[in-house]
Amino acid sequence: MFILTKIADLVQIAPAQFEKHSRVAIEDNINAKYSNRVIQKIGLCICMYDLLWASEGLIGHGTGLVNVNVEFRLIVFRPFKGETILGRISSATPEGINIRTDFFEEIFVSYKELPESCEFNHNAQLWTWVVDDDRMYYDKNEPVRLSVIDEVWHDQVPESTAEDAVEQAKKISPYSIQGTMMKEGLGVCIWWDDTEE
Amino acid sequence: MKVLESQAALLTNHEVYTFLQNQAREYQEQKRRGPGNLETLRRELLQYLRSEENPLSQEPPTYDDESVAKLLKRLRPYEIQKGEMVMIMNLRPVNIPMLNAVLEDMEERFTAEEQEDIVAGVEEVLGKFPPKAQEEGDVMQTTENGS
Numbered sequence: 001m002f003i004l005t006k007i008a009d010l011v012q013i014a015p016a017q018f019e020k021h022s023r024v025a026i027e028d029n030i031n032a033k034y035s036n037r038v039i040q041k042i043g044l045c046i047c048m049y050d051l052l053w054a055s056e057g058l059i060g061h062g063t064g065l066v067n068v069n070v071e072f073r074l075i076v077f078r079p080f081k082g083e084t085i086l087g088r089i090s091s092a093t094p095e096g097i098n099i100r101t102d103f104f105e106e107i108f109v110s111y112k113e114l115p116e117s118c119e120f121n122h123n124a125q126l127w128t129w130v131v132d133d134d135r136m137y138y139d140k141n142e143p144v145r146l147s148v149i150d151e152v153w154h155d156q157v158p159e160s161t162a163e164d165a166v167e168q169a170k171k172i173s174p175y176s177i178q179g180t181m182m183k184e185g186l187g188v189c190i191w192w193d194d195t196e197e
Numbered sequence: 198m199k200v201l202e203s204q205a206a207l208l209t210n211h212e213v214y215t216f217l218q219n220q221a222r223e224y225q226e227q228k229r230r231g232p233g234n235l236e237t238l239r240r241e242l243l244q245y246l247r248s249e250e251n252p253l254s255q256e257p258p259t260y261d262d263e264s265v266a267k268l269l270k271r272l273r274p275y276e277i278q279k280g281e282m283v284m285i286m287n288l289r290p291v292n293i294p295m296l297n298a299v300l301e302d303m304e305e306r307f308t309a310e311e312q313e314d315i316v317a318g319v320e321e322v323l324g325k326f327p328p329k330a331q332e333e334g335d336v337m338q339t340t341e342n343g344s
Binding site (some may be wrong): 001003004005006007008009024028031035036037039041042046047049071073075078080083084085086099102103109143145147152167183185186188190192193 | 198200201202204205206207208209210212213216217219220229230232234235237238240241244245248249251266280283284286287288290292294295296297298299301327329
């Protein structure tokens with residue numbers, strides 16, 4: 001689920017932060033910029049893992065900012081294709097099931113990726129897996145296991161500077177995951193919990 | 198910003214969990230707070246890693262810094278890919294269907310005895326949830342009595 005990504009960047013430390021130790025100021029700056037942000041084709045950044053290198057600080061003209069070149073490693077959320085992960089059902093539609101984790105909401109399992117003989121109940125807005133005469137429910141909030149089959153990237157650059165274009169671009173999530181539950185062991189966790197005995 | 202190496206390493210959930218817990222403790226000791234976006238994400242991520250289906254939620258903890266090495270040693274006879282090993286660490290498959298969810302083409306690659314031995318090895322090294330006590334007045338059942 002998690003990887004380390006090595007990044008080079010310029011950190012600018014404002015005079016108000018001069019009272020902090022340089023190491024703390026650099027770490028806070030990096031985390032303020034990256035934490036909980038998506039980098040396209042990299043993943044959702046969690047936080048700085050370690051600082052590998054930092055240059056001498058150079059004071060910029062006119063601004064009083066101290067510029068420091070840094071290299072560091074970030075912890076990044078980026079489940080690989082084929083990886084099985086845990087999530088929770090957040091909602092369901094005839095198109096499939098939306099799944100979230102506590103920190104990431106954009107996971108979707110299409111109806112095509114549910115086991116055969118699944119049906120959608122429009123009144124209850126939930127999917128049901130019918131096995132012989134048993135009905136098993138994909139209830140909201142149930143913990144599930146799913147396997148990642150694809151990822152969708154969207155850099156939120158608006159088509160124009162018009163306000164509605166900017167709003168429109170922000171509506172599409174920058175990173176979303178598509179999964180499957182069509183394999184034994186995937187789907188609602190409790191279905192597979194007690195099969196051992 | 199320049200990406201120097203997009204995937205320098207894979208981390209297990211336990212490594213991330215330990216890192217974030219240590220960070221939270223250090224910040225507290227130094228009486229400092231990280232940026233708001235980090236504080237929020239750390240709280241949510243720790244909550245996820247401690248959620249009930251997650252093996253890291255078990256008390257007392259069954260994972261430690263030696264777990265990866267012990268698991269690799271125990272499962273050495275089997276050709277298990279690196280990514281699969283990370284999933285085994287993260288999800289702790291303690292029965293055959295769960296193992297099937299983390300190993301590609303399990304049936305073709307491993308005999309029934311081998312599958313049993315892998316599952317047994319996972320339990321030996323990483324532990325297993327104690328059997329769930331039956332809860333009184335099961336809520337999930339009562340909502341389904343429409344028919």
